[in-house]
Amino acid sequence: MTSLTQLFESLSPPEAARRLLGCEFVRTIDGREARVRIVETEAYHQSDAASHSYNGRTQRTDVMFGPAAHLYVYFTYGMHYCCNVVSGPVGTGAGTLIRAVEPVEGTELLQRNRDRSGIDLTNGPAKLCQAMAIRREMNGHDLEQAPLRLVLNPALENDQIVESTRVGISKAVDVPWRFYVKDNPYVSKS
């Protein structure tokens, strides 16, 4: 049996971002489970000017250079958290930003964390972190362990995946490392 860490260690940033589409997060809160399906991702790598790891390993980006299949959580714009799944071998600053997820189970648990429902619940990187109560304390969390586990689903077919340029960045804007599930309403517009 292959561990998540071994699998994501062996994938390049865009391969990891594609592989994550269709996989699920299982978040345990107060003994109850919420499940969400990943529908939009962006790949980042240290050779990439838009990546936090571009300027080398710092206290903030330390976990991006650590073992794969761990969670990199960062705080931005003074009020939002976003989360990434670390990929590549130890010492490589690579990861996949989770931009949007689709609730599968335990939706009311997610709604309790956000004062909203419907599409608005998880259709953005900071929104899904709030819905799943992902905060700074979860930085460096191993995704094979509760209370937040990554569950692999079969890889999606290529005709289900749309590739495009990334959103919300000002450097390396032409790199086509954003991937999303075709025709999914939770994918953010642009």
Place this chain on the structure above:
DNA sequence: TGCCTGATGTTCT
């Protein structure tokens, strides 16, 4: 429907 802006704090220069 779509643009503009304020909120707010961490990180790096």
Place this chain on the structure above:
DNA sequence: GAACATCAGGCAC
């Protein structure tokens, strides 16, 4: 001291 992998509310059309 400025930039920032964002969101939500307000206002104009």
